[in-house]
Amino acid sequence: MTIEISAFAWVPPFAQGYVKDMRVRWALAEAGLPYNVRALADGDGNSADYRAWQPFGQVPAFRDDDVILFESGAILLHIARKAEALAPRDAQEAAQTEAWVFAALNSIEPKIDNLILPPIFYAGEAWVDGWRPHAERLVRLRLTSLSNALGTREWLTGRFGVADIVMATVLRGLEEDPILAEFPNLAAYLKRCLARPSFATALAAQMETFRQHEPA
Ligand SMILES: N[C@@H](CCC(=O)N[C@@H](CS)C(=O)NCC(=O)O)C(=O)O
Structure with a gap:
């Protein structure tokens, strides 16, 4: 079968280009693997059928001939195991890839979300401005560590891979900050990641899904 991924049929403009199926689309573009999109309309995420695929009703979810699975990090690690262009070249690189995918999702993304989401989802509420310095302190702590770990290296592991895709989509939340x-x-690393043609391909593909489902 052709790989199938789930994505939202449409989201408001501020979220377009940032929905997390971007990670999967980017990895598949980098790997040169074709895929079909199951575009979820409002409410589709709550169907029993979809919950059996993605228990939280979120996107993305993924299926191919071998597996059905959810969680963007798990999906990218699966793609990396299958695709020559993304496959780690030895056990150490594979271990480092897994570690950096978890680090991006677990150690860094929550701190960045704490900083960037309140002004979007709680705009105008009194506590938001006072919250920023606290959130900023934790982001700075994590970025300092990441910056030291990356140093002058081009990529997180020996070559560009799914760890970079996940990390770049996480850091992208700070692109305007x-x-x-x-x-x-880190700013140069993000720029380097986003300059990959596969990122532009993924972005265009996500935007095309929204274009096809633009509300009347
Ligand atoms: N940990 C999940 C998070 C997925 C996620 O947050 N997806 C968002 C879109 S970017 C979503 O489906 N939001 C709707 C919801 O949470 O109900 C992953 O990385 O796959």
């Missing part, structure tokens, strides 16, 4: 510029090697 002045805090990223405090870490020139």
Whole structure:
């Protein structure tokens, strides 16, 4: 079968290009693997059929001839095992890839979400401005560690891989935030990741899904 992924049929403009099926689309583009999209309309995520695929009703979910699975990190690690272009070349690189995927999703993404989501989802509420310095302190702590770990290396592991895709989609949340510029090697790393043609392919594909389902 052709790989199938789930994605939202449409989201408001501020979220377009950022929905997490971007990670899967990017990895599949990098791997040169074709896929079909199951586009979820409002409410489809709650169907028993979809919950059997993605228990939280979220996107993305993924299926191919071998597996059905959910969680963007798990999906990318699966793709990396299958696709020559993304496959780690030895056991150490495979272990490092897994570690950096978890680090991006577990150690870094929650801190960045804490910083960038309140002004979007709680705009105008009194506590939001007071919250920022606390959130910023934790982001700075994590970015300092990441910056030191990356150093002058081009990619997180020996070559560009799914760990970079996940990390770049996480750091992308800070693209417009002045805090990223405090870490020139991370800003340059993000730019390097986003310059890959596979990122542009993935972005265009996500936008095309929204275009096809634009509300009347
Ligand atoms: N940990 C999940 C998170 C997925 C996620 O947050 N998806 C969002 C879209 S970017 C979603 O489906 N939100 C709707 C919801 O949570 O009900 C993953 O990485 O796959």
